[in-house]
Amino acid sequence: MYSLWTRLHAIFAFTLSSLTAMTFLFFLSTAFHQYTTDVKLGTGKVVVKSVPDYTVSRDELDLGVITFDIDANLTDLFNWNVKELFVYLAAEYQTKDNQINQVVLWDKIIQRGQSGIVSAKNVHSKYYFWDDGRGLRQTPVKLSLNWNVIPNAGLLPNFAGQGEHTFIFPAEYAKGARA
Amino acid sequence: MSLLSMIGVSDEIRRMSFRQIAFQVLNFLMIVASALMIWKGLMVLTGSGSPIVVVLSGSMEPAFQRGDLLFLTNYEKDPVNIGDIVVFKIDGRDIPIVHRVIKFHQKEDGTMKILTKGDNNSVNDRGLYAPGQFWLDRKDIVGRARGFVPYVGWLTICMNDFPRLKYFVLGTLGLFVVLRRE
Structure with missing residues (x-):
């Protein structure tokens, strides 16, 4: 009755169910946590160009070229169930063609144990700011710093930092290929 | 008698x-x-055709490793947003891909243009899409990652990599159920 096999089986089953229960409690402990904090954003150079995006077509599209500043301290967002923060700078705007336009301009991965300070001064975007058409001139663009919380186990929520920055692209295209 | x-x-x-x-x-x-x-x-x-998926590649590291388990939802009313981690299917590829949305455009009639990228990849996913495909559509998206559990998916990865193990495990479980006397 109480053979080695049944004992091993009992230990295995008990370990598995306690691990499951603990993981579930772990998830519950941070499930309703609000991961928000203040963020300071700003822009330096703001230029719009008309350039073809050859990865899509030969047609010329509006390309926004901006430099920006970010100042935020995300250290306090880390708790025992945060493995990583995926931080990204989002640009949102409306054009004649599109009701919603969202573009990631820059991102940064902050892992547990790394510095939570996000500081960028006069930085160019990491990804090209292509519009879907020719709608960037004189368009107001809202910048916001967001983060996706990657837990050890649990939900994967997105939060926006408090403090947005809005700028408007000029009415004229800038000359020159790159800047 | x-x-x-x-x-x-x-x-x-x-x-x-x-x-x-x-x-x-x-x-x-x-x-x-x-x-x-x-x-x-x-x-x-x-609302998703595959509510639970196993991460198979390292293209989302360090967030997701091979063998991690993701829970997906795919509600029609939920808006797609940049920063969301989505699972999508490409015509001609059997295995769905788990990557992050980095660009999103939506027209007033609801037509969408979605561009994705893996956190661990240096370029966007246009090279992974079907030839001539530059954007994902809403219908390509199988679900959005909502929950995460590490390591649990290794069981299915092992079973898929070693089919004999799968038959062995399923066979033993089946035998236990049929032969158990109670």
């Missing part, structure tokens, strides 16, 4: 064992049916 009684006894035994066998078979079918029911029920609750 003795023959009749013998037949009667063996009949009784046979009936008993038949009931027992039937019970075990029904028990087995019940387990299979409940597993199927849970899976299909999850599909209804999450």
